[in-house]
Amino acid sequence: MTVAGSTGPVMSREEVDRALARLASEHEAIEASLLALQDHAGRRLLEGTALSGLTKERWASVEPVIPALWDHFEVYGAALRTARELRGDRRWPPSGDLARLTRTLRGDGVTVPGGVLPDVGHDAPGDPVLLPEPIGLERLAERMNDWYAEVIAVVTAADAVWSALPARIDLLSAEARRVESLARSVGVRPSEHPAGDDLEQLIAELAALRAEVVADPLAYWLPAKGRRAGGGRPDTRRYERAERELEDIRREVEAVLHVREDAEHRLMRLRDVLSRADRTLTEARSARGEVLARIAGSVVPAVSGPSAALHERLAVAVGYHRAGHWHRLSPLLDDLEEQADEELQRARASLTAVTAPLAVRAELRGRLDAYKARAIRQGTADDPLLMERYDQARRLLWSAPCDLRAAESAVLRFQEAVAEAPAAEGAADGGGTEG
Template sequence: MGDGGTAGGTAGPGGPADGPVLGPEEVDRALARLGAEHEAVETSLYALQDHAGRGLLENAELTGVTKERWARAEESIALLWTCFDTFTAALRSVHELRAGCRRPGPGELAELTARLRGPVVALPGGTEGGGDGIGDGVGDGGGGRVGLAELVRRMNRWYAHALDVVTAAESVWSALPARIDMLSAELQRVRSLAHSVGVRPGEHPAGDELEDITAELTSLRAEVVADPLAFWVPAGGSSAPGGGRPDTVRYDRAARALEDVRREIEAVLQVRQDAEQRLMRLRDVLSRADRTLAEARTARGEVLAKIAACEVPAVSGPPTALYEQLSLAAEHRRHARWHRLSPLLESLEERAEEELERARDSLSAVTAPLAVRAELRGRLDAYRARLARRRMADDPLLAERYDAARRLLWSVPCDLRAAERAVLRYQRAALEVLAPDGEGGAG
């Protein structure tokens, strides 16, 4: 709608107006602006009359905040038409007065100025200070009368209030019910899949979740249809009518919950298709863990026999509990209890891999002393080879330290700590000899 702008003003029948008396050209420009305002108001009113959201609001069984706001919006719409008729009549009278005096004198210009600027329009009853855009008493002049520009400003505000309600309601109705219906259709598909794999309310958490989602969507749709404005989030800082968006928090939560259930049901379906292969893989992983633990137990005995002065960790027994659960999983498969088999398989697969990793770690921990002994032997021989290339291996001190380290490393049981100290002594002596020839360093 328009902005209500006019120019100039003076005294008239409705009371005094501020400003100088308008000249003929200023009167004509003011009339042209008011004419444009009149056309804009009329166009807006008819557009509001035909707005799809208004038709929906008029025919719906409303509740809550929407019922309250629509009742006030209907008052605004009725007031708009009444004030528009008053505006039309007042503007016509000014046009007639101007048309009757081609060359208006001072008295006629004063009269025209008063009608254009002064408080010449009486407001309908009940518009003096309401809320939600229905009258606020601003610029009333005296006795509930306002000027044409103020009347246009008020009509703009009432129109914006009504349009905001209509547009917001239509936006919610256009967005949420259709999306809820689509989600409900997907819900039925998931329920059918769930039933086919034995996922039912009271027997599986996913079945109970589907019942909760069904109840939520039914309730949500009924609330959206009856009270759409309860699901409208106005745009922050925006004064434009209809500025905002539908509140989809509850819908989004239900959609996420259904997606979680759908993935779980599809996982159960997948279990039905590849259960035997997964069970075979589980048996293989547990068997490898068993063999690794057996190897660790054998290695521990070897280490205890060959290495002295060294702590060797104990090795646990086979994963009996996992084998029991594996037997239970096979039982679920035989009796087609897919909804129970699915989570059990997932848990078993994770724990079986953990068991295999634990067995490998145990083997590594048990054989660590043998690996240290092998590293020390390799280091000892490497330094002796470097010395031999320089014809220094037979140096008495070096030969003595080499023999001492070698005896310790090849003795059974091997005192690993003493052997490591002997290798370090030989290494330091070798580095001192090799350094002048450019072969020094940590090596």
């Protein structure tokens, strides 16, 4: 095998043909990529935007690569055409031609133009190589692919962030402005309501976020791990956090809005509940006087008056309603409704407590009448003992004041006597008359 100096073994005819075909395909692919890069929206935005931060640094690093890529591509195309002409269509090319082709394809038979090699993707990063530089077509294709990968990674990442975030931020900002308008209509304003302060801060945060995304999109790019350059996705975490905050604020504002819509009905219900509580307490006080007058020896709890504090707070709520201070009315109504319901329950409990002796007396009267009816049915109503015990219990229950303990004992004695008395001979159910 013929040796071609430092380039290694001379390539065979088949190897040369395969290499030329592959490099021709590479030429077409690189040309298509460079043309696409030339027209890429991300590239135009990077060139026309006042960049900052990481994006400014990365773009300053890769932007000079683009003209260098075109220069190298022209050299690559010319060298490829020369190599194909040298190969020609001869079936058995001379060994000298194969040696020259080997040097062009794999050695140092191509010279790139003079200048400074961009500090991206070459063999010694951070150490620019002065040109002209002898190189082979295969190595030149690899270099251009490496450079292109570096450039397109920056361009596509910036374009992906610009495509994903600014429009969404604009929509969220518009929604925040709509919520702000709604909030102001119900009195939710900065320095007057926490939600107003939060909304003001959120609108400012969205404006700052948009400015940062536009000026430094790569700061909002999350590179994919374990993938080649260019993989990744936009970092939307800050946007999503703002989105959640706006949703919380919107719900709070809508709650205040619902207060405005339901305030009249809720105030009417509050007035009704407090009125019923007052009437119940009045009834309880009246019943207490009746119990003290009619039931002897009963311990009857005192009955308090209406809650002045609740009525005062209701008046404040009415004032908020008239003034349209819905954000202040909302928590006040919630609290008042709970306390008014508790006040009504307290009034009902007071009425139940003070009327308990009357309920006991009514139960004893009913029991006495029931056992009197039983005595009539079994034909023992004329029994002297039963008549005596019945009259005694009746006098105690219908006297004023009524001694409940004595009356209960009397009813119990009558009840026992009825249960123990033998039924009269021939008595039928429901027969007989009261003696």
